[in-house]
Amino acid sequence: MNDSRIVSLFFARSETAITELMDKYGRLCRKIARGILHSEEDTEECINSACMRLWNAIPPKKPEDLGGYFAKTVRNEAISEYRRNSKRIEHETDIEFCGIIPDGRTIEDYADANSLSSLINEFLAGQTAKNRRIFVGRYYFNLSVTDIASSLGMSETAVKSRLFRQRNELKEYLREKGGIAV
Numbered sequence: 001m002n003d004s005r006i007v008s009l010f011f012a013r014s015e016t017a018i019t020e021l022m023d024k025y026g027r028l029c030r031k032i033a034r035g036i037l038h039s040e041e042d043t044e045e046c047i048n049s050a051c052m053r054l055w056n057a058i059p060p061k062k063p064e065d066l067g068g069y070f071a072k073t074v075r076n077e078a079i080s081e082y083r084r085n086s087k088r089i090e091h092e093t094d095i096e097f098c099g100i101i102p103d104g105r106t107i108e109d110y111a112d113a114n115s116l117s118s119l120i121n122e123f124l125a126g127q128t129a130k131n132r133r134i135f136v137g138r139y140y141f142n143l144s145v146t147d148i149a150s151s152l153g154m155s156e157t158a159v160k161s162r163l164f165r166q167r168n169e170l171k172e173y174l175r176e177k178g179g180i181a182v
């Protein structure tokens with residue numbers, strides 16, 4: 001079933017929309033969540049939360065790229081779940097170090113992070129579509145080299161080579177454009 005038909009099912013408030021969405025994009029999104037969470041239980045919870053978010057967002061939203069929209073929602077849910085899990089563990093050490101070790105981040109640090117994000121987006125805009133998919137798959141969605149290679153019909157060696165070249169190109173790009181020493 002194509003994306004526009006699935007979106008139409010969401011607009012009709014048909015529960016079949018979730019079933020069709022999962023049939024088409026469930027495997028990819030599970031890989032994304034599992035790559036971040038490393039837990040089947042947390043992965044399933046994340047997928048369910050992402051489906052609920054989509055159910056509440058469509059309508060009124062009408063995403064043109066349903067797969068990308070769902071993948072990004074899953075990724076964001078997985079990161080939130082990862083942070084919640086990490087906070088439980090970090091809470092004890094936070095109490096121990098409270099007042100001893102400051103956060104250390106300044107407003108300039110946050111501005112630099114936003115600037116870096118913009119520069120990376122500019123760099124990716126200059127890449128081929130395939131190279132963008134490889135880079136984003138690996139560094140945004142945390143997919144394995146094996147998963148990226150199989151989804152693009154490439155060898156793992158080819159994917160690794162492209163990632164290596166892209167990292168070097170990005171490093172040089174950041175030096176030129178942002179004056180960022182990497």
